[in-house]
Amino acid sequence: MNINDIKTVAxxxxxxMGHGIAEVALLAGYKVNLYDIKDEFVDKGKKRIFESLDLLAGKGKIPPELNTAIREQLLTTTTDLAKAVGNADLVIEAIPEIMDLKKKVFAEIDQLAPAHTLLASNxxxxxxxxxxxxxxxxxxxxGLHYFNPAVLM
Known part of the structure; x- marks a missing residue:
């Protein structure tokens, strides 16, 4: 697999960190499946992405068409891990820094994601x-470590 084969990021x-990394991927033109364990977490992440995109568009940093495309075509949200990783070419994890939790999540992702999928940790x-x-x-x-705020780095 090479970088050109990556179309969808989970x-x-x-x-x-997660919402910012997702925004970076969206701005690069990737489809993004944004996942978290609760609807309220996913909704808050999505809201923060949209607020940031509006700010960037308002300052002329991104074209309005890209803002619209991200909202309507590129971003999906879910609390279903299988749905999040099922079509992903690249999975990026940004969950709490607890080794047992990370290993548990990576084991689950490994079972649910396609065989070609690359798995990254922030x-x-x-x-x-x-x-x-x-x-x-x-x-x-x-490892794929981003600094905060990811969209500005």
Whole structure:
């Protein structure tokens, strides 16, 4: 797989980092499935993305057409992990920095995502090698650390 093969990104976690990373992917033209465990978390992440896009559009940093395309075509939200990762080429995880939780989520994603899917963690402190042991594809697990706010970095 190369970068041109990536069409859909699943963002796992819609919080402070997750919504920003999702926005970066959306601005790059990727379809994004934004996932979190509760509707209220997903809704808040989506709201923050839309507020940021409106700000960027209002300042002339992005064309209005891109703002519309993201809202109408590129972004989907869900609390169903299978739906989030089922068509993903790249999964990016940004959940709390708890190793057991990360390994549990990566094990679930590994079972639900297509075999070609790359799995990334936004962690800055956890061992990627240890996270990868929870999957059957350790060669496709890597770190992809963003700084906050992701959309400005």
């Amino acid at each position: 963002m796992i976690g819609a919080g402070d 962690t800055s402190t956890m061992s990627i090698s240890e996270i990868a042991t929870a999957t059957n594809r350790p060669d496709k697990v890597f």
